[in-house]
Amino acid sequence: MDIVVFGAGSLGSLVGGLLARTHEVTLVGRDPHVGRVRESGLRVTGELDAHVHPDAVTDGRNLAADLAVVTVKSFDTAAAADTLATGDFDAVLSLQNGLTEELLTDRLDVPVLAGTATYGARLTDPGHVVCTGVGEVVLGALDGGPSPVAERVGDAFRDAGIETLVADDMPRRRWEKLAVNAGINTVTALARVENGALADADAADLAHAAARETARVARAEGVRLPNRAARDAIDTVVEQTAKNRSSMLQDVDAEKRTEVDAISGVVVDRAERHGLDVPTNRTLASLLRAWEAARGLR
Numbered sequence: 001m002d003i004v005v006f007g008a009g010s011l012g013s014l015v016g017g018l019l020a021r022t023h024e025v026t027l028v029g030r031d032p033h034v035g036r037v038r039e040s041g042l043r044v045t046g047e048l049d050a051h052v053h054p055d056a057v058t059d060g061r062n063l064a065a066d067l068a069v070v071t072v073k074s075f076d077t078a079a080a081a082d083t084l085a086t087g088d089f090d091a092v093l094s095l096q097n098g099l100t101e102e103l104l105t106d107r108l109d110v111p112v113l114a115g116t117a118t119y120g121a122r123l124t125d126p127g128h129v130v131c132t133g134v135g136e137v138v139l140g141a142l143d144g145g146p147s148p149v150a151e152r153v154g155d156a157f158r159d160a161g162i163e164t165l166v167a168d169d170m171p172r173r174r175w176e177k178l179a180v181n182a183g184i185n186t187v188t189a190l191a192r193v194e195n196g197a198l199a200d201a202d203a204a205d206l207a208h209a210a211a212r213e214t215a216r217v218a219r220a221e222g223v224r225l226p227n228r229a230a231r232d233a234i235d236t237v238v239e240q241t242a243k244n245r246s247s248m249l250q251d252v253d254a255e256k257r258t259e260v261d262a263i264s265g266v267v268v269d270r271a272e273r274h275g276l277d278v279p280t281n282r283t284l285a286s287l288l289r290a291w292e293a294a295r296g297l298r
């Protein structure tokens with residue numbers, strides 16, 4: 001397959017690097033990373049090991065491929081979509097956190113697949129990405145149900161040795177992941193603690209409340225996500241990733257803009273559409289946005 005990975009930062013470089021073992025890959029990213037990949041290839045170390053030579057560019061306009069994988073931060077999705085729209089792709093797959101696929105669908109004229117990734121990645125130096133955790137990519141039709149396009153993409157990912165599940169219930173999975181991110185990412189970022197700290201009862205109550213509200217909004221959107229499932233998902237992820245610093249906490253540590261708008265912000269916006277109040281998500285979003293504003297990040 002010809003694959004463009006749009007957003008060759010941490011996750012994009014890892015996924016693109018693994019895909020390049022089997023497929024023709026073009027990474028779209030920034031210098032000096034792109035320059036180093038062109039000069040001496042991309043090294044993957046940590047829990048996986050590879051040295052590959054994908055094509056790499058800084059200008060993502062007018063590209064053509066079977067598939068474009070979107071791995072920019074959620075707040076860069078609209079710009080990425082507008083750039084991808086100048087090219088020619090058979091399908092687009094998002095592996096981002098937050099609900100970004102609707103934005104891609106609105107701006108692109110090709111099938112957009114929904115995806116989640118639980119691989120951990122960190123771009124430590126130009127040309128070098130560290131795999132900090134082997135997880136799984138789950139992908140499928142945005143509205144659920146069977147999808148021959150998703151099956152083809154799933155086969156391509158598996159051929160490259162990426163743990164991949166093609167799922168026919170992406171709406172539920174996306175909202176469950178959103179509930180997890182709305183609970184864990186926000187609370188850990190604001191309290192500056194690792195995920196495992198949410199085993200503490202008070203912090204867990206707050207994360208559970210955000211997840212329960214998210215499940216309520218999901219149900220208003222027609223997605224079957226019981227409160228109990230959202231709460232259990234938080235507990236499972238806290239246990240499995242106890243030592244993680246969530247991606248939002250890493251952004252706060254680095255004084256970088258967070259993905260709050262695509263996580264808590266989306267929960268608040270969708271709740272409003274259905275006349276629901278989500279006070280926990282609203283409060284968490286306000287605090288994070290206040291932090292970003294005070295640092296000139298928004």
Ligand SMILES: NC(=O)C1=CN([C@@H]2O[C@H](COP(=O)(O)OP(=O)(O)OC[C@H]3O[C@@H](n4cnc5c(N)ncnc54)[C@H](OP(=O)(O)O)[C@@H]3O)[C@@H](O)[C@H]2O)C=CC1
Pocket residue numbers: 006007008009010011012028029030058060071072073074076079080083095096097098117118119120121122123247259
């Ligand atoms: N890292 C991880 O382990 C995981 C990440 N995710 C999700 O994946 C997404 C990406 O995360 P992550 O990889 O950590 O983020 P990064 O910031 O490391 O990667 C995104 C990269 O895309 C670049 N970029 C943005 N817009 C453009 C553009 N128009 N042209 C070229 N390059 C562009 C950014 O450059 P610049 O910053 O200079 O704009 C950055 O290098 C997020 O939604 C995250 O939540 C999900 C699971 C795991």
Ligand SMILES: CC(C)(CO)C(=O)C(=O)O
Pocket residue numbers: 097180181184185195237241244245246247248
């Ligand atoms: C699952 C979790 C919470 C793992 O840290 C995550 O998705 C993130 O940090 O963004």
